[in-house]
Amino acid sequence: MHYPLLLAIWLLPLAGAILCWFLGPQLKGAAGWLACAMLGLSFVATMLSWSSGTQHVAGHEGAHQLLGSWLPGFDFGLLLDPLSLIWATIITGVGFLIHLYSVGYMHGDRAFARFFAYMNFFVFAMLTLVLSDNFIGLLVGWGLVGLASYFLIGFWFDRPSAVAAARKAFVINVVGDVGIMLAIFILFANLHSLSFADVFAGVGSLSTGTLLAVCAFLFVGAAAKSAQVPLHTWLPDAMEGPTPVSALIHAATMVTAGVYLIARCAPLWSHSSGAQLLVGTIGGLTALAGAILGTAQWDIKRILAYSTMSQIGYMIMGVGVGAYQGGVAHFFTHAFFKAQLFLASGLVIHALANEQDVRRMGGLAKKLPFAFVAMGTGVLAICGIPPFSGFFSKDQVIYGTLAHGHPWLYAVGILTAGITAYYMCRLLFVTFFGEYRGDVDPSYLGIRHPELAGTAAHEAAPSTHDHAPAWIMSVPVGILIVPTITIGFLMAGGDRSWWSRFFAAQFPAGHVPATAISELQTTLIVLAVVVAGIGIAVWRYATRTAQDDAVERLRAESVHMPAILSNAFYFDAALDMLFVRSSQLLGTFFGRTLDPQVIDGAVREAAWSAGKLGTIVRWFQTGLLRTYAFLIVVGAACFIAYYALAGGMH
């Protein structure tokens, strides 16, 4: 079977990237529209491929298109099945909306065309990742999205902080690539094939230890890409990129690649309870750590970054323990509401001339009502208030952990839901409620380094806009509000829901043992905890008294922030000490001491000895012709004498 549409989905963004890159100076402002058009066509192609992606042919689900062999005996192809279909829909659909938004957001930037070239390239890379039918293709996509992310984080490359953030993200992502490579080597050494079909068919022949190793190394890749503890430290820094980049790459799509990987490799995880425990635990820890750190941030984008990390922790926890449907469902809803939250924050940042510190906001509900509505629905969705989308998917994950026999993770999930509700409402209340604090002296708000936190350092976009966002930025946000509110209904109805039927073949529900707490009870418990979290946030930030002395309260909170929180649990410092400093020390020692002094020293010593020998031998070289002649004669005489004597002896 041939599926030309699959090729169209995959290659249209690449064409857009190449055109924008090479024709950028000619296209100027049209580059944005070109990129949007390419991605829009790709989205249409995805929608048109829906039927082939869900079909059943010869016992296999989905559409498979061989492209040819890459290395001898190694075929490369595209595979569109329900799982990759869901991802492709988000990548092209949400990606299209964010591209549209970027046309407004990046308007007037010096490197407008380059931005869209990178964005389209990212979409191409991400589609390579999710459409590949084998591990090598996945690894190629994995590396390329890392590259696109590097380019876009460091997009404003004249800012040292952006450059450093890009480098950090890239290197940590390469650590992940290497993890996947190791898993690939083990798989190839054991199964002699790297296509998904062959590997999953051969799972049974792997020993428990091998399988655990494969899963663990794959998870190193997933953890690096999806910002799981302890490889998460690049994600908050990655917010140095333009806000649409944060929305597309560092919220909706790329950072969920780890979730995709584990869901894709469900046959591996399902056979390894050790891997399930490992991944579920790390996912739970990340969810909790991200949420706790989210409560301690002041930068609007860093709050969202930590919330992304926390929500991906949920997804990883879900797919890790075996609740694949739930984990993927949370990815699906999260893509919408987190993209919307980021785009809404972009509206705020844009309108406030690149201010990102929430302490200097406040009272924006009146100034920016549309941004408030967008942010508000997003917050309700992420908190899991019914009927917003997050409610359905988060419940599935939390209940899934219990159903698969992990009560501790269940507890972590519920606790995290409460903390999430607290810090997201804190963000909403501090930003939009009360009085505007932009004209207050930063030091009154507890901002220690206003020159670092203020307008000058952040988002050095070319023009500052004081006006309300243009329609081109509002329309995508408006469209996103619809799925944020309604998409969860796809998952409503337990086993009979559209979602369950969609994934029935790929992730069969199997026999779920009865649990001590039923799904309905779980829902109620979570809701109660969420309401408690919201309540605390209201009490601290939204009551009349809280709003009246908001400046004083914010200052107190800033000043009394525990060091462990403001240093993000010292993960950065620990990684720096363990890996960066140690390799730098070794490199310096080798380069400054061992190389020039020991190794080369030995060589120089040998050369010096040769020179010394030469000065001794020099004495014979008088430069006088007759001396040489005399020595020759003496030598000849010695020769003759020797042979004459030797001959005489015989």
Added chain:
Amino acid sequence: MLLWMLILLPAIAGGLCYLIPSDDERIVKMFGILVAVATIVLAVVTRNAEVSARWLSRPFEANFHFGATPISFWIVLLLTISTASAVLATKGPRQRGLIALLLLLEASMLAVFLARDLLVFALGWDLMLIPVFFCLVQWSEHAQTAWRYFLYNFAGGLTLLLATAAFGMHVGTTDVIGRSDVHVIGSWAPWILAGFAFAFLVKTPVWPLHTWMPATYTDLPPPMVAVVSAVQSKAGLYGFIAIGMAFLPDYMKQYAGIFIVLGAISLLYGALVALMQTDAKRVVAYSSLSHLGLIVVAVFAFNAVALQGAVVYIVAHGLFSAAIFLLLGYVEEREATRSLLQLGGLGADNPRLAGALCIAALAALGLPGLAGFVGEIVIVTGIFQAGMVWPAIVALVAIVLAAAYVVRLFQGLMNGPGVPDLPVRRDLTWIEGLAVAPLLAALVVVGIDPKPLLSFDTSAYAVSAHGAPVASARISR
């Protein structure tokens, strides 16, 4: 006939460069480019050709026997292309001498890689020192560098010659490269291997015989160092494959542990040192130590997959190191410094320069889709398959370090705030771009479709065939 032309053309043209009676260096450059392009064409045309002329019959048989083998063809192609790029990239007042030396270097290296006779190989090996040595004498600010280069490599040339002579005495002929029926067995064989191996390890170079390399790479003018790092450093690796694996496989395997350890140390050591260098050229020099260490490990894995990967990576490393050195030359020419501490922000005003360096740098760090990735992943798959888990893990650690130092190099040059007191910048001219374009295009092509490079028959090398009927009978005396 054409094959004779291929070898003699650059040799004669190199001599002629000194004789062209013109003060206009552009004529010399045009002449050099024409010759270099002609050698590319000839190299492709003579892919399957062989020529031979008698040289010695006593004490052992040796012939001027030339012809590309399936592996050496790719290196010859790399050599001719990178020489053309280098000639195109020459600049400055002393172009004439540089172009002449480049052509002479090409001729001597063609002799090395096309030789089907060990003695001719050894002859070419020593000849290729000379152009580099004179280049160092004329261009280097440190007199020591030239002598250090010469003495190290000449010592290697000496052991190579001794080993070749011993080989000839044992086998009765040195006209053997490309044959798979000659195996040297006997008490002398380990010494023959040692002689070859020392020469190859110095040339590659491999830790701890590498200290001539950073100084040489730093002091050579960019076009010359591009060719030297791209091709001359591959002579040792090619020797291990075409001579060691083919004629001394048993002893190669017996002593493989030593070489694998040295290769793995180079791999890690080079990467760590590259991480902390401030001279852009030294970063690339030490990264070469690291990358070539990986190929040494791959060769000694005695695994078909690893060997295929080694060939791809030999070509890939040649392409990206030549491109990076040429581009660093452009940077140095514009800014009059190579220090990462002083440079920065070049990307803003030089988008083409930044884009070109970006592609080359990404290939160096093994980005999927470019040639370096194919080489790396095929090699490590192979050495993992051969059961060498620890070298594979060292290689993977080095990949992470490579990402760190390559990104540091790229960002140090191109990103960050621009340095105000640097001279006015000018983006790549079209000639400068044309010089690196073939290298970058080849990186992409090989990255997407590496199959042609993998089509050689590994059974002649990787499979440990014991006892060859023809030669071993003569050896056993």
Added chain:
Amino acid sequence: MSGALPVAIGNYLGLSTAIFFIGVAGVLLRRNPLVMLMSIELMWNAANLLFLAYARVWLNNAGHIFAFLVITVAAAEAAIGLAIIVTVFRTRANVDVDEVHALRG
């Protein structure tokens, strides 16, 4: 069998040795390079004499061939030697070999 020689081989040997040592003495004792060159020629010719004598004794033409070779080399050597002497004289206005020691180590 050895070929016939009008004079006994011992005489040739004696003459050749005498000429050779006259040449050696000339090289060692004289300081004029021209004379030294001529002395070297004497040594060549002493060897030539022996070559030819023994060629007759052993009826082997190799000796003749070698004699020709020696004459050729001697001529070449004389040419180069004279050229060097002329160059030295031009630069230093003096050809005393004890004064020319620029190659001292």
